[in-house]
Structures are given as structure tokens and as C-alpha cells.
Amino acid sequence: MSDDSLRLVTVERTRTGRFTATNARGGTIDFGTGAGTGDGDGTEFTPVELLLAAIGGCTAADVDASTSRHTEPTAFTVTVGGHKVSDDDGNRMTDLAVRFHVTFPAGPQGDRSRAILPRAVAVSHDRLCTVSRTVEAGTPVAVSVDDVTAEDAPAQDV
Numbered sequence: 526m527s528d529d530s531l532r533l534v535t536v537e538r539t540r541t542g543r544f545t546a547t548n549a550r551g552g553t554i555d556f557g558t559g560a561g562t563g564d565g566d567g568t569e570f571t572p573v574e575l576l577l578a579a580i581g582g583c584t585a586a587d588v589d590a591s592t593s594r595h596t597e598p599t600a601f602t603v604t605v606g607g608h609k610v611s612d613d614d615g616n617r618m619t620d621l622a623v624r625f626h627v628t629f630p631a632g633p634q635g636d637r638s639r640a641i642l643p644r645a646v647a648v649s650h651d652r653l654c655t656v657s658r659t660v661e662a663g664t665p666v667a668v669s670v671d672d673v674t675a676e677d678a679p680a681q682d683v
Contacts, residue, residue: 543569573609573618576660581605583656584623587649592627592641596634602626621660623650 536546542558557569570578581603589601607621625646629635650657 576618577605577607577621579656580621580654580660581623583654584646584649587653588625588627588642588645591645591648592629592638595637595641596629596632598627598629598638600626600628623657 533549534546536544539545539555542560543555544557545553545555547553554575555569556572556575559567559569559571559574585601585603588603589598592598602625604624604626605621606624607618610617610619625642627642629638652658
């Protein structure tokens with residue numbers, strides 16, 4: 526694989542139950558456990574909600590690019606949901622569902638966008654949306670731990 530295919534996000538703990546993700550371009554997003562720990566009120570996105578947002582955002586961007594060429598939508602909402610379960614296979618999401626609610630103005634351009642919408646959604650799901658395609662393919666996730674050293678710990682006599 527080439528270096529231009531690499532995508533990288535760094536997640537840093539900011540305090541108990543709170544984290545900041547930073548992308549290679551310097552953009553950041555804060556998230557947490559959703560438990561209201563520390564000075565948080567529990568409204569922050571959880572990692573699972575970020576996964577749902579990534580699925581919805583990816584397919585929304587694909588569909589928007591196809592349909593808005595003809596006219597701007599008057600409403601464009603994507604809702605993504607699923608069930609978080611814990612069973613013999615561990616914690617995971619099941620029954621993921623993506624629902625589009627898109628409306629276009631009356632007239633020939635709106636008619637064209639309405640006609641394109643179902644195919645744009647299907648093509649995004651079947652071929653274009655990297656996030657949902659990755660989830661459906663079941664891509665393995667490699668995990669490693671860098672060398673761990675004690676910071677500012679006194680040396681131990683042996």
C-alpha cells in the first residue's frame with residue numbers, strides 16, 4: 526500500500542473518561558464515555574456514537590455529491606442506529622440501519638435529484654462509503670503496545 530492511502534488519527538486522554546482525536550490536518554474532536562465524569566455533563570459523543578456518525582457522514586457526503594449537482598436539498602438528514610450488545614462474541618453493534626430523509630424543491634431540477642436519490646444511496650452503500658464498507662467487510666484491527674516506562678519513577682535498586 527502507498528503512503529497516500531494511509532489515514533491517521535491520534536487519540537489523547539485529556540482527563541478521566543475524556544479524549545481528543547486529532548487528524549493529520551490538525552482538526553480535533555473531543556469525545557468521552559458519556560458518563561458525565563469530571564467536569565463533563567455526559568453529553569459528549571461516545572466512541573460508539575462516533576462510529577455511527579462516521580457511517581452516516583460518509584454515506585451522506587457521497588449522496589450529497591450526487592444529488593446536489595442539480596439542486597440544493599430543502600432538508601437532508603441521515604439517521605444511523607443500531608443495538609449495542611454484549612454476548613459470547615464480546616461487545617459489538619448489531620442491526621445497524623441508515624435512514625435518509627431528503628427533500629428537494631419542486632420543479633425539474635428537484636425531480637432530477639429525487640430520481641437520482643435511491644441509486645445514489647445504493648451506490649454509496651454498495652461501493653463508495655469507506656466506513657460502512659469497512660464495517661461490513663469485517664476488517665481485522667491490529668493492536669500493539671509501545672514500550673512502557675515509568676515516568677519520574679525512582680530507580681529501583683536490584
